[in-house]
Amino acid sequence: MSETTSSSAPCPDEQAVARFVERFALDLAQGGFPRMAARVFVRVLVSEDGACTAAELAESLGVSAAAVSGAVRYLIRVGLLVREREPGSRRDHYRVRDDMWYEAFARRDEQLGGWEETLRQGVAALGAGTRAGSRLDETRRFFEFLRVELPKLMDRWRAQRDGHGAAPEEDSADSP
Amino acid sequence: MSETTSSSAPCPDEQAVARFVERFALDLAQGGFPRMAARVFVRVLVSEDGACTAAELAESLGVSAAAVSGAVRYLIRVGLLVREREPGSRRDHYRVRDDMWYEAFARRDEQLGGWEETLRQGVAALGAGTRAGSRLDETRRFFEFLRVELPKLMDRWRAQRDGHGAAPEEDSADSP
DNA sequence: CAGTTTTTTCACAAATTTGTGAATAAGATG
DNA sequence: CATCTTATTCACAAATTTGTGAAAAAACTG
Numbered sequence: 060m061s062e063t064t065s066s067s068a069p070c071p072d073e074q075a076v077a078r079f080v081e082r083f084a085l086d087l088a089q090g091g092f093p094r095m096a097a098r099v100f101v102r103v104l105v106s107e108d109g110a111c112t113a114a115e116l117a118e119s120l121g122v123s124a125a126a127v128s129g130a131v132r133y134l135i136r137v138g139l140l141v142r143e144r145e146p147g148s149r150r151d152h153y154r155v156r157d158d159m160w161y162e163a164f165a166r167r168d169e170q171l172g173g174w175e176e177t178l179r180q181g182v183a184a185l186g187a188g189t190r191a192g193s194r195l196d197e198t199r200r201f202f203e204f205l206r207v208e209l210p211k212l213m214d215r216w217r218a219q220r221d222g223h224g225a226a227p228e229e230d231s232a233d234s235p
Numbered sequence: 236m237s238e239t240t241s242s243s244a245p246c247p248d249e250q251a252v253a254r255f256v257e258r259f260a261l262d263l264a265q266g267g268f269p270r271m272a273a274r275v276f277v278r279v280l281v282s283e284d285g286a287c288t289a290a291e292l293a294e295s296l297g298v299s300a301a302a303v304s305g306a307v308r309y310l311i312r313v314g315l316l317v318r319e320r321e322p323g324s325r326r327d328h329y330r331v332r333d334d335m336w337y338e339a340f341a342r343r344d345e346q347l348g349g350w351e352e353t354l355r356q357g358v359a360a361l362g363a364g365t366r367a368g369s370r371l372d373e374t375r376r377f378f379e380f381l382r383v384e385l386p387k388l389m390d391r392w393r394a395q396r397d398g399h400g401a402a403p404e405e406d407s408a409d410s411p
Numbered sequence: 412c413a414g415t416t417t418t419t420t421c422a423c424a425a426a427t428t429t430g431t432g433a434a435t436a437a438g439a440t441g
Numbered sequence: 442c443a444t445c446t447t448a449t450t451c452a453c454a455a456a457t458t459t460g461t462g463a464a465a466a467a468a469c470t471g
Contacts, residue, residue: 071361071362071365071367071368072360075360076361079353079360079361082353082356083353083354086346086350086353087350089346090346091267093429094428095429095430104367104371105371107365109367109370113448122431123431125430125432125433125448125449126429127448128448128450129430132449149438149445149446149447155370160377170265173262174259174266177259180258184247184248184251184255185247185252185255186247189247190284190285191280191281191282191283191285194280198280198336200396201336201392201396204392212388215384216377220376270458270459271459288417290417299460300461301418301419301421301460301461301463302461303418304418304419304420305419305459320468322469324469325416325417326416326417326418327418
């Protein structure tokens with residue numbers, strides 16, 4: 060490695076970046092993300108401005124405009140990207156939200172609420188007195204717990220990120 | 236032998252249970268679960284003992300033994316079921332773990348650790364000084380936060396579940 | 412160690428998902 | 442309003458996933 064010395068300049072090794080994009084996208088896909096959406100998302104994430112046009116995404120990923128369109132629709136729906144249209148330009152820009160992970164977890168909560176409802180019906184079908192019924196109800200309470208606690212956890216993340224370092228409160232996860 | 240549905244006896248409406256199994260399994264599949272694994276898991280969950288044989292599962296779900304085999308392998312790997320072999324019997328029993336959700340989240344942590352490592356490489360590729368690099372590093376810190384905090388959250392769940400079975404917090408989601 | 416029963420493996424078929432190219436719609440500009 | 446440019450939709454092809462039947466392997470019994 061002698062010809063391309065881009066270690067200290069603001070010129071990232073594009074090849075290494077591309078490798079990272081594919082790898083992290085694969086990680087996310089593993090975790091239940093649609094594949095193309097994962098790739099598009101990571102591409103935006105590694106862009107210097109945190110925003111890309113559809114054309115840039117299609118070009119850098121080597122995929123069709125249609126694929127990008129579908130992916131950004133998904134990503135906007137789950138709250139990881141926002142669409143921006145600058146007045147002077149015809150191109151939309153897709154930008155990562157600054158509190159993207161907060162948003163992602165917020166959507167999770169909706170899902171949890173739905174699951175709780177399903178479980179309620181299950182408890183009713185089995186009978187609350189049965190062993191199976193009470194097992195199911197414990198599961199419901201677990202999801203309820205998550206639905207209540209995850210937003211709190213996200214608030215703590217926000218606080219740590221924004222205020223951070225200086226005030227190490229060690230009472231972080233206490234129940235009053 | 237079963238023509239009437241006695242609603243107050245410990246004889247659950249099998250049809251309603253079957254409906255619930257399919258619906259909750261669908262919910263879980265929505266959330267990234269393999270479909271068959273979801274169905275098998277819910278079937279075990281609604282069994283009175285919390286354990287089933289492969290034959291029972293295949294019969295009640297109307298699927299092949301091979302499908303059950305694959306599903307339980309997955310479920311055991313992610314820690315939601317354990318295999319039990321009773322000495323006298325030839326059949327394995329597949330039992331839901333009592334702290335199944337704890338286990339499920341524990342595995343999530345491994346995944347989070349992997350993602351952090353990937354992100355570290357991404358930061359290196361982009362350069363820590365760049366905007367993209369610092370954005371990526373914030374993402375890494377978020378996952379790190381989760382990896383540390385989720386186990387604590389699970390401990391709190393365990394404590395709440397075991398501890399106050401008698402202390403009723405009436406903040407439960409009770410919407411008539 | 413033979414005989415059964417249960418579980419797993421494997422090749423293949425069915426079904427779902429995913430991405431593309433071409434056509435269409437939407438939006439801005441002169 | 443005509444004309445670009447950009448974004449979306451749609452039918453279809455490719456690829457991955459998922460489930461099955463049959464055969465093999467494993468495990469317990471007598």
